[in-house]
Amino acid sequence: MALLQIEHLHKRFGALAATDNLSLQINQGELHALIGPNGAGKTTLISLLSGSLQPDSGLIKFHGRNFLQVPETIRPRLGLVRSFQITSVFPEFSALENVTLVLQSQQGHSFRFWKVARNDFELRSKAKEYLKQVGLDRESEIPAYALAHGQQRQLELAMALALEPKLLLLDEPMAGMGPEESLKVVELLQQLKGKITMLLIEHDMDAVFSVADRVSVLVYGHVIATGTPSEIRENKEVCSAYLGEHEIPVAN
Amino acid sequence: MILLIEQLLNGLQFGVFLFLVSAGLTLIFGIMGVINLAHGSLYMVGAYATAIGMQWTGSFWWGLLMALPAAAFTGWLVELVIIRQLYRRDHLDQVLATFGLILFLNELTTICFGRAPLFLSLPETLSISVEILPGLLYPLYRLLIIGTGLLLAFFLYLLISHTRAGMLLRAGTTHREMVEALGVNLTLLNTGLFVLGALLAGFAGALAGPLISVEVGMGENVLILCFVCIVIGGLGSIRGALFGALLIGMVDTLGRAFLASGLRLILPLDFADSIGAALSSMSVYLLMALVLIFRPQGILPVLGRVR
Amino acid sequence: MMVSENFEARLMLGVGILLIGFPWFADWLDEPYLVSTASRIWIYALAAMSLNLLVGFAGLVSFGHSAYVGVGAYVVGILAWHQYEETNFLGLPGTLEGFISIPFAMIVSGIVALGIGALCLRTRGIYFIMITLAFAQMLFYFFVSLEQYGGDDGLMMMDGRNKIPGLDLGEDRQMYWLSLVALGLATWFLRRLSMSRFGMVLHALRQNETRLKAIGVPPYPYMLVAFVIAGALAGLSGALLTNHMEFVSPDFLHWTRSGDLLIMVILGGIGTWTGPILGAIVFLLLEEFLPLLFQEIGLYLFSEHWRLVFGPLLIGIVLFAKGGLHALVFKQMKGVDGAFAN
Ligand SMILES: Nc1ncnc2c1ncn2[C@@H]1O[C@H](COP(=O)(O)OP(=O)(O)OP(=O)(O)O)[C@@H](O)[C@H]1O
Ligand SMILES: [Mg+2]
Numbered sequence: 064m065a066l067l068q069i070e071h072l073h074k075r076f077g078a079l080a081a082t083d084n085l086s087l088q089i090n091q092g093e094l095h096a097l098i099g100p101n102g103a104g105k106t107t108l109i110s111l112l113s114g115s116l117q118p119d120s121g122l123i124k125f126h127g128r129n130f131l132q133v134p135e136t137i138r139p140r141l142g143l144v145r146s147f148q149i150t151s152v153f154p155e156f157s158a159l160e161n162v163t164l165v166l167q168s169q170q171g172h173s174f175r176f177w178k179v180a181r182n183d184f185e186l187r188s189k190a191k192e193y194l195k196q197v198g199l200d201r202e203s204e205i206p207a208y209a210l211a212h213g214q215q216r217q218l219e220l221a222m223a224l225a226l227e228p229k230l231l232l233l234d235e236p237m238a239g240m241g242p243e244e245s246l247k248v249v250e251l252l253q254q255l256k257g258k259i260t261m262l263l264i265e266h267d268m269d270a271v272f273s274v275a276d277r278v279s280v281l282v283y284g285h286v287i288a289t290g291t292p293s294e295i296r297e298n299k300e301v302c303s304a305y306l307g308e309h310e311i312p313v314a315n
Numbered sequence: 316m317i318l319l320i321e322q323l324l325n326g327l328q329f330g331v332f333l334f335l336v337s338a339g340l341t342l343i344f345g346i347m348g349v350i351n352l353a354h355g356s357l358y359m360v361g362a363y364a365t366a367i368g369m370q371w372t373g374s375f376w377w378g379l380l381m382a383l384p385a386a387a388f389t390g391w392l393v394e395l396v397i398i399r400q401l402y403r404r405d406h407l408d409q410v411l412a413t414f415g416l417i418l419f420l421n422e423l424t425t426i427c428f429g430r431a432p433l434f435l436s437l438p439e440t441l442s443i444s445v446e447i448l449p450g451l452l453y454p455l456y457r458l459l460i461i462g463t464g465l466l467l468a469f470f471l472y473l474l475i476s477h478t479r480a481g482m483l484l485r486a487g488t489t490h491r492e493m494v495e496a497l498g499v500n501l502t503l504l505n506t507g508l509f510v511l512g513a514l515l516a517g518f519a520g521a522l523a524g525p526l527i528s529v530e531v532g533m534g535e536n537v538l539i540l541c542f543v544c545i546v547i548g549g550l551g552s553i554r555g556a557l558f559g560a561l562l563i564g565m566v567d568t569l570g571r572a573f574l575a576s577g578l579r580l581i582l583p584l585d586f587a588d589s590i591g592a593a594l595s596s597m598s599v600y601l602l603m604a605l606v607l608i609f610r611p612q613g614i615l616p617v618l619g620r621v622r
Numbered sequence: 623m624m625v626s627e628n629f630e631a632r633l634m635l636g637v638g639i640l641l642i643g644f645p646w647f648a649d650w651l652d653e654p655y656l657v658s659t660a661s662r663i664w665i666y667a668l669a670a671m672s673l674n675l676l677v678g679f680a681g682l683v684s685f686g687h688s689a690y691v692g693v694g695a696y697v698v699g700i701l702a703w704h705q706y707e708e709t710n711f712l713g714l715p716g717t718l719e720g721f722i723s724i725p726f727a728m729i730v731s732g733i734v735a736l737g738i739g740a741l742c743l744r745t746r747g748i749y750f751i752m753i754t755l756a757f758a759q760m761l762f763y764f765f766v767s768l769e770q771y772g773g774d775d776g777l778m779m780m781d782g783r784n785k786i787p788g789l790d791l792g793e794d795r796q797m798y799w800l801s802l803v804a805l806g807l808a809t810w811f812l813r814r815l816s817m818s819r820f821g822m823v824l825h826a827l828r829q830n831e832t833r834l835k836a837i838g839v840p841p842y843p844y845m846l847v848a849f850v851i852a853g854a855l856a857g858l859s860g861a862l863l864t865n866h867m868e869f870v871s872p873d874f875l876h877w878t879r880s881g882d883l884l885i886m887v888i889l890g891g892i893g894t895w896t897g898p899i900l901g902a903i904v905f906l907l908l909e910e911f912l913p914l915l916f917q918e919i920g921l922y923l924f925s926e927h928w929r930l931v932f933g934p935l936l937i938g939i940v941l942f943a944k945g946g947l948h949a950l951v952f953k954q955m956k957g958v959d960g961a962f963a964n
Contacts, residue, residue, distance in 0.1 A: 411888055412941060426923070
């Protein structure tokens with residue numbers, strides 16, 4: 064069953080067609096990887112889905128419902144959550160405060176003016192769980208700007224998870240991570256697989272081909288192929304358009 | 316009818332003034348990313364230089380001619396000493412530093428020329444009126460201002476859209492890094508641009524001299540009106556500044572001329588006068604509010620730039 | 623959020639309590655006019671504090687804050703004038719009762735802030751700066767054109783200051799205490815606010831608006847509420863200012879006053895608690911005593927034209943002294959949190 068349906072999506076920046084007649088379907092429960100060369104329009108697609116960009120034309124359906132008119136700030140509440148390729152956290156807040164703020168927004172409006180937010184121990188312990196899930200529980204009191212790059216990426220992930228997404232859009236979650244940290248993220252993805260539907264953008268082919276259920280290839284804003292990892296590996300068009308520059312990993 | 320045409324011309328003339336000051340402001344912001352509150356002070360420098368030059372030489376023309384180097388020099392100095400430090404700062408720092416600059420320049424002007432306003436008189440040849448329509452006499456000087464201003468606007472347009480420097484400037488608005496990477500000396504370009512903006516503002520001040528009193532603080536009122544112009548027109552765009560300036564010039568002039576008498580038709584007399592006075596002094600800001608409601612990015616924003 | 627901030631809060635409370643005794647200290651110095659100077663400082667500190675909510679917490683650089691001070695000031699002035707003239711304003715009688723006119727001033731300022739904020743907050747950054755300035759200028763001209771209320775010249779409070787049961791504001795000391803208490807309460811209120819859920823959203827807004835939207839928080843309503851709160855508190859400071867001066871004029875709304883308030887915030891330390899207060903103290907003391915100082919050391923030119931020194935001083939502070947006086951005073955105590963300053 065299709066959880067997310069994208070039909071004939073277009074987005075131009077001036078003369079550049081960043082998203083060009085893009086159609087894609089993401090099924091309930093799958094981990095769908097999106098690969099493509101730099102500048103193919105992957106991040107643009109995520110921004111269109113999350114609502115921070117408006118498409119010029121096309122259709123986005125989530126749970127069978129037209130999503131184009133849904134404001135950016137409502138989409139996360141309906142279960143469509145994104146993470147950012149370039150780390151985007153609240154730098155002066157501690158890791159814990161970052162996640163607490165997310166949980167706070169989960170609980171509805173924040174027009175509460177008097178009670179001290181940090182004394183909400185229920186919220187804090189819940190936030191700690193998410194930090195633990197990404198392996199950041201020991202750094203919870205450190206302000207985000209002081210975290211190492213890899214740890215900030217982990218925090219980014221924890222914040223997305225705390226929104227309890229139905230569909231999680233992950234924009235290169237492992238970008239700039241060391242091999243060990245990457246491995247941890249792959250493990251985490253494997254754990255989440257099946258519970259949360261995911262659209263994973265990633266340049267690390269080993270990771271992509273080992274975790275993805277299906278893979279789509281994006282070139283110049285257009286999806287040129289979709290299929291299982293092995294289908295994609297054997298697709299001639301994909302090889303010439305994109306994978307040619309990479310080593311094609313052998314399934315293990 | 317005659318009155319209306321006369322007021323329309325007055326509005327046009329005021330708009331041209333505003334454009335001369337706004338043009339520099341909007342370019343400096345669009346290209347250098349600096350908000351310069353002290354831009355109005357350059358206008359003041361132009362006016363004072365004309366007044367002083369006229370006192371020395373007795374000729375308005377010499378005064379006018381002195382305004383240009385004075386404003387250009389002040390602009391160059393200000394860019395070199397202050398503005399250059401502000402390129403990479405946030406807007407708050409820019410606002411405060413240039414605010415400090417205003418305090419300094421105003422005080423310096425007071426020391427040099429006193430607090431009393433100076434008045435300039437036009438040479439005989441200019442202080443005549445011409446009959447532009449049957450029954451409509453209009454001051455020659457104001458006509459000259461309109462003509463010169465529109466001519467300058469046209470030259471500015473040519474400069475921006477048809478020369479290499481203009482092309483680089485336009486490119487610099489949207490792709491600063493790219494232009495820098497091409498090996499263009501942006502520092503020089505910026506200084507040149509700043510001096511150009513100073514020249515225009517100074518020239519506007521010089522032209523304004525005979526029409527208003529030359530006094531300390533004259534720059535700031537114009538400056539805030541210019542903010543309104545470029546917000547309405549769309550920040551960073553010369554066309555927007557021209558459009559905004561003419562619109563504001565018209566609305567302000569016509570509002571002052573006709574609003575109170577118009578209200579008298581529908582409201583009791585003294586009430587109409589006080590409301591009319593209040594409304595006409597607020598009209599340009601109300602216009603800005605309307606624009607903000609319907610087009611927060613301004614009417615003619617620079618294309619391809621994400622605010 | 624920080625250990626040192628708690629320390630700072632306790633220090634403020636302590637110093638605040640000591641300051642209650644300041645009028646007697648001024649008596650002892652035989653300089654009773656200092657009480658009046660100090661009242662002025664607390665009133666401006668309150669305005670700066672409210673501006674800091676916008677600039678320092680929410681990251682919204684408002685360059686028109688004196689407008690809300692001015693509106694509050696005029697409400698008190700106009701109500702007093704109608705009381706004196708025994709006329710009605712829109713069908714309502716004037717009043718000199720502080721319990722009516724001061725809260726009313728806050729409400730009107732808040733409503734004006736709501737209207738202007740609703741428009742301004744559609745924009746960001748430089749646009750926001752220019753538009754807040756422009757609307758403040760609009761209100762300035764509005765009051766200038768109100769001939770009935772003195773136009774350019776403003777209004778005197780002919781019957782003296784507001785009446786508050788149990789207080790005699792006509793006496794400078796009581797005016798001082800009222801100002802100090804108002805500042806104290808506002809600081810306490812804003813501190814609670816800053817630590818609440820609402821405050822967390824404001825702090826987050828300053829740091830990363832994009833992310834805030836991505837986690838499902840629409841910034842606009844929060845900014846607007848902050849704008850209204852700041853406006854109402856500025857209105858309170860305006861109401862006190864009219865009382866203190868027994869006079870109000872469009873000059874209260876002049877755009878340079880907005881600049882002064884911003885300077886106080888930056889000079890003291892943006893986004894800090896003691897910052898706006900320290901800033902107001904130093905700014906107003908400089909304004910008052912810099913001319914005297916120059917006179918004393920024989921630089922007569924500067925004593926009349928002290929702004930010639932003040933302007934560059936300001937530029938220097940902006941360019942070279944990040945964190946303001948707050949960083950200077952609390953640097954040693956900050957410890958681990960010191961890094962927050964940048
Ligand atoms: N806001 C924007 N304005 C103009 N052009 C843009 C904008 N955002 C993206 N682009 C352009 O659109 C194209 C697609 O960009 P996008 O960031 O989506 O690529 P990507 O596939 O995510 O690349 P990468 O692998 O490097 O992250 C690029 O050429 C980029 O320069
Ligand atoms: Mg990308």
